[in-house]
Amino acid sequence: MGSEEIKVFINNLAVNHQVSSSTQNQALNAILYLYKNVIKKEIQFVDGLQYVKRIKHLPTVFTRSEAQKIINELEGVLQLFIKLLYGTGMRLSEGLSLRVKDIDFDQAQISVRDGKGEKDRITILPEKLIEPLQEHIKKVKNLHDKDLRDGFGATILPYALERKYPNANKEFGWQYVFPAKTFVYNNEKKLKFRYHIHE
Numbered sequence: 001m002g003s004e005e006i007k008v009f010i011n012n013l014a015v016n017h018q019v020s021s022s023t024q025n026q027a028l029n030a031i032l033y034l035y036k037n038v039i040k041k042e043i044q045f046v047d048g049l050q051y052v053k054r055i056k057h058l059p060t061v062f063t064r065s066e067a068q069k070i071i072n073e074l075e076g077v078l079q080l081f082i083k084l085l086y087g088t089g090m091r092l093s094e095g096l097s098l099r100v101k102d103i104d105f106d107q108a109q110i111s112v113r114d115g116k117g118e119k120d121r122i123t124i125l126p127e128k129l130i131e132p133l134q135e136h137i138k139k140v141k142n143l144h145d146k147d148l149r150d151g152f153g154a155t156i157l158p159y160a161l162e163r164k165y166p167n168a169n170k171e172f173g174w175q176y177v178f179p180a181k182t183f184v185y186n187n188e189k190k191l192k193f194r195y196h197i198h199e
Helices: 002-014 021-039 066-070 076-087 092-096 127-147
Strands: 108-112 122-125 184-186 192-193
Touching: 002 021, 076 092, 076 127, 108 127
Parallel strands: none
Antiparallel strands: 108 122, 184 192
């Protein structure tokens, strides 16, 4: 079996089996890997492949009234969290990993760290959410103060910041805006800490 047979097989996936473009690419790469690393046979350039066109899917977006219905079914911290995601355009993971220091109430904005493509960006903080978020953060501060009194209160810092700033992991600014009710234990760092709420 050589280049011609590989071409027939890959084109058959696209034409007769209507696989996705990623499945077609995976199959081609698997065959090329097999030949190069297992069979130890050099394959010439495979010409004449019929590539599957990537389909662009439009995202499903809730109408304003649909979003309001969902929000009205929630309460407490969860409702505030969903309102924040909806009002700022943050993704779920971005909202979960939000730290206290990333919220600027004076400028009514939020710094989103390591967003899509590992890029930082600034997003607006809706005026309606400023007061409830401030009230929520007061409760988070009380919880953090209690954790410190109980001998806890440290958190996991991103990258190598713990080595650069040894005491920063206990600072309130580095705590999660939406902390979990219970602690988790990190074996690597030998640290019992409060992670963010579960997704």
